[in-house]
Amino acid sequence: MDTQLHKDLLTKAFHIKKRFLGMYKAANAGHVGSSLSVAELLTFVRFGWMKDSDEMILSKGHAAASLYAVLAEEGILSSEDIDSFYKNNTYLAAHPPVNKVKRIPFATGSLGHGLSLAAGFGIANKLKKSDKRIFCITSDGELNEGSTWEAALFVAQHQLTNVVWLIDRNRLQGYGRTEEVMKLEPLADKIGAFGFEVIEADGHDFTSLESSKFTTQSSKRPVAIICNTTKGYGWKTYEDKVDCHYLPLKDEQYDLVLDELERGFELSKSVNIP
Amino acid sequence: MRVEFAQAIINAFDRTANLAFITGDLGYMALEKVQEKFGERFINAGVAEQNMITVAAAMAHEGFLPWVYSISPFVTLRPYEQIRNDVCLHHLPVKLVGNGGGYGYGIMGATHHNIEDIGAMRILPNMKVYVPFTASDVAQAMAQMIIDDSPNYLRLNMGAKISNEVSPFSAWRKIKNGTKGVVVGTGPVMENLLNMSIAGDLEVWVLSIFPIIELPEELIRSINVSKKLITVEEHRGECGLRETLSYHLMNELTTSIKMLSLAAAGYPSGRYGNQKWHQEENNLAGKGLSDALQHFIG
Numbered sequence: 045m046d047t048q049l050h051k052d053l054l055t056k057a058f059h060i061k062k063r064f065l066g067m068y069k070a071a072n073a074g075h076v077g078s079s080l081s082v083a084e085l086l087t088f089v090r091f092g093w094m095k096d097s098d099e100m101i102l103s104k105g106h107a108a109a110s111l112y113a114v115l116a117e118e119g120i121l122s123s124e125d126i127d128s129f130y131k132n133n134t135y136l137a138a139h140p141p142v143n144k145v146k147r148i149p150f151a152t153g154s155l156g157h158g159l160s161l162a163a164g165f166g167i168a169n170k171l172k173k174s175d176k177r178i179f180c181i182t183s184d185g186e187l188n189e190g191s192t193w194e195a196a197l198f199v200a201q202h203q204l205t206n207v208v209w210l211i212d213r214n215r216l217q218g219y220g221r222t223e224e225v226m227k228l229e230p231l232a233d234k235i236g237a238f239g240f241e242v243i244e245a246d247g248h249d250f251t252s253l254e255s256s257k258f259t260t261q262s263s264k265r266p267v268a269i270i271c272n273t274t275k276g277y278g279w280k281t282y283e284d285k286v287d288c289h290y291l292p293l294k295d296e297q298y299d300l301v302l303d304e305l306e307r308g309f310e311l312s313k314s315v316n317i318p
Numbered sequence: 319m320r321v322e323f324a325q326a327i328i329n330a331f332d333r334t335a336n337l338a339f340i341t342g343d344l345g346y347m348a349l350e351k352v353q354e355k356f357g358e359r360f361i362n363a364g365v366a367e368q369n370m371i372t373v374a375a376a377m378a379h380e381g382f383l384p385w386v387y388s389i390s391p392f393v394t395l396r397p398y399e400q401i402r403n404d405v406c407l408h409h410l411p412v413k414l415v416g417n418g419g420g421y422g423y424g425i426m427g428a429t430h431h432n433i434e435d436i437g438a439m440r441i442l443p444n445m446k447v448y449v450p451f452t453a454s455d456v457a458q459a460m461a462q463m464i465i466d467d468s469p470n471y472l473r474l475n476m477g478a479k480i481s482n483e484v485s486p487f488s489a490w491r492k493i494k495n496g497t498k499g500v501v502v503g504t505g506p507v508m509e510n511l512l513n514m515s516i517a518g519d520l521e522v523w524v525l526s527i528f529p530i531i532e533l534p535e536e537l538i539r540s541i542n543v544s545k546k547l548i549t550v551e552e553h554r555g556e557c558g559l560r561e562t563l564s565y566h567l568m569n570e571l572t573t574s575i576k577m578l579s580l581a582a583a584g585y586p587s588g589r590y591g592n593q594k595w596h597q598e599e600n601n602l603a604g605k606g607l608s609d610a611l612q613h614f615i616g
Contacts, residue, residue, distance in 0.1 A: 165379070167377065168377040194366035197364065197369075198366065
């Protein structure tokens, strides 16, 4: 990976995480773990992959704070907007809003809608012969939704290679581990059997994500990237625990997470990029 | 009305550049010519209605005017959240077309009927429901839907066959005059009443667009004078014409009136038959209807 791009992505991810951690802390709100799970993935899609004219759908709308922080990093949302998060009279609800924010084409939050939205964008732009691509980030819990699989059938049937499906595979859902609630494995085989080219990536590692980008670009079939992640990544107290889906950050935890984040960022500056 | 619907959408194709057609795997012996005309813009989305609606929403976002066709319950109730979230909340011009509203699918049974569709659809944000009365209404309703930038639901059925003259399609139409009471109904089921001799005594109105925006002054006057109102719908009264009309009348009437609601109660006997059989069981046709009317107007 280009060294400068890698540095830029690390810096942006650092700013994005710091921003949404501050938002969660100020709001005393949950879903911190969901945003920490998807932060690098969102950062890479927006700043390392998609064109301005492409579309990005965060189907796991409960990680909205991470999306808002990405949009702030891009300059679409102001610091006043960000400060309004979770407050009365805000546009920035806990889940992405309807028709109010650029780059949020649809409100999400009810799971299982995102891949169908991507399918609709995909077929519309295929008919229009437009080169717009659609990046859809789903959780793994929402693979319980039948509608996700309806959409998968549709994307494969119409060979919508302009759709890129990224799965935030943190193996936790609302009230348990995915494999204990509704077993998803062998997930790659399942999605592959639906007609997708399936790529596995480390969802916290930009080099791995970039490698999946190159594989996607040479694929003749629609691509699904299973991004292996850790829910609550960097929040050591609750990392990989259901608790990080719900609990807000206490003062001392917030300090610890920020400290961890800053140390990680400093360390990353001295590491050579493969 | 399916024949008229298919012809009207074919006719519209050349005039409307952004039309697309999506079917939920239905339309045998009805949509073949539509498919031929629409070419790659005819999409069979399979038996996957939730995905179908959301696909249509995103297509509308990208500038298409998608018409989404299925049997009534499968295009309204099955994907209800997709309609609310992806279509209605975002105010997108997706055109839902439900064949066989009411007991239209007759002996096919309860799963294929839809006596809650008008209620379920009319309460959604930005949604407008079109209920054609006669077969010739269909193309006129569709012409309005094409220029309506809101989400719409079109309820298809067998067109009413009546001898009365009917004015062009609009929300409110007075079909005939009468002095012993006022009838307000919706949909082709009204033909049963209009074709009875007792209808000669009644003033009859047909409502074809929901939600109700306002009531015609003439209708309010007539109800105030006759003090007898009859509502007729092949739909549950609880969430249908009866309830919504009552609310509007509460704000308009200057006198107390008596009201008779003729509506679909569901399956009182638990048995099934053709559409007319279900209408009769629910006092929407035949002796049950004429007795109810006779008893009410005296």
